[in-house]
Amino acid sequence: MISMQHVKLSFGDVTLLNDISFSIARGERVSLIGPGGSGKSTVLKLLLGLLSPDSGNISLLDTSMCDSSERERQQTLRKVGMAFQQGALFDFMTVGENLTFAMENMTDMSPKEISSRIDSLLAGVKLGRTKNMFPFELSGGMQRRVGIARALATDPVVAIFDEPTAGLDPVTSTIILNMILALSGEGADRAQLVVTSNVEIGIRFADRLLILNEGRIIADGPWRELLLHGSDWVRNFLGVRLIGLDLEYAHGLKLPQQFIDQHW
Ligand SMILES: Nc1ncnc2c1ncn2[C@@H]1O[C@H](COP(=O)(O)OP(=O)(O)OP(=O)(O)O)[C@@H](O)[C@H]1O
Ligand SMILES: [Mg+2]
Incomplete structure (x- = not known):
């Protein structure tokens, strides 16, 4: 559903992405994790065709995002739901209008279907009372949840969440993560990608990590x-964020027993 092969991108004379595959x-x-500023959001912008790579191939739902027509790319993007790192809600529209806009533009749903889907999505992200409120x-945290509801509003085949919990307290982060898992959990034919610099969020979302x-x-x-057998850098990057967690919590995350025996 998603493929990047040997993608390279420089800004001026700084090479940000060397060889992404x-x-x-x-x-x-899947969770894509990496340190702050490593280029995670840029990878997503390439994937959506908002940026072009210097070289390499990018395909999304069998459409090449590098050399197909604007029209083909737009058709493909209709099947993708993206929650941007910076909420990206329209300030001049209410919450309900933001969701309506996405569904009117990206699906063939009737006004009646749209209206009932908004109610169920907002209830799903515990924002039932905000339909007529403006983002400001x-x-x-509430804006983030609206962004997630909007990403899922169109029932996308590929759902992508960029830093869904950054800057939020642990309780709100857990609520958001559980919402994403619950709302986008069904459907074995869909792909879901969370992008984060938070190791704990990354491992709670998915078994498979891209670093x-x-x-x-x-x-x-x-x-x-x-965590047990990666390179020194990988074990350190993952381990540093996990060592020292409350032991019961560490068991809850299903950290490997060998790792717990080594560090607690
Ligand atoms: N359009 C652009 N022009 C120049 N530099 C850019 C551009 N977009 C991103 N960068 C640079 O690329 C680097 C990576 O940015 P990016 O937002 O992809 O990182 P990130 O891994 O998502 O970071 P964070 O964890 O903070 O979200 C940054 O140094 C940024 O300044
Ligand atoms: Mg980012």
């Missing part, structure tokens, strides 16, 4: 395996 198949749930009347560092995907696999 990965693919995500139908039905997969909501807290950061971006220094312009490359330096690891790709089940996180428990990477």
Whole structure:
């Protein structure tokens, strides 16, 4: 459903992405993690065709995002739901209008279907009372939840969430993560990607991790395996964020026993 092969991108004389290769198949749930500023959001912009790579191939739902027509790309993007890192809600529209706009433009739903879907989505993200409110009347966490509802509003085949919990307290983060899992959980034919610099969120969302560092995907696999057997850098990057968690909580995350024995 998603494929990047040997993608390279520079800004001026700074090479941000050196050689990005990965693919995500139908039905997969994946977390893309990496340090702040490593280029995660840029990878998403390439994937959506908002930026063009210097070289390499990018395909989304069997459409090449590098050399197909604008029309073909737009058709493909109708099947993709994206929650941007910066909410990206329209300030001049209410919450309900923001969701309506997405569905009117990207689906063939009738006004009646749209209206009932808005109610169920807002209830799903615990924002039932906000339909007629403007984004500036909501807290950061609430705006994030509206962004997630909007990404899922069109029932996308590929759903992507960029830093869905950044800057939010742990309780709100957990609520949001559980919402994403619940709302986009069904449907074995869909792909879901969470992008985050928060290791804990990454491993709670998916078994499979892609790790971006220094312009490359330096690891790709089940996180428990990477935590025990990845390169020094990978084990450190993952481990530092997990060592010292409350032991009961660590068991709840199903950290490998070997890792717990080593560090607690
Ligand atoms: N259009 C652009 N022109 C120049 N530099 C850019 C552009 N877009 C991104 N960058 C640079 O690329 C780097 C990576 O940015 P990006 O937003 O992809 O990182 P990130 O991994 O998503 O970071 P964060 O974890 O903070 O969200 C940054 O140094 C940024 O300044
Ligand atoms: Mg980012």
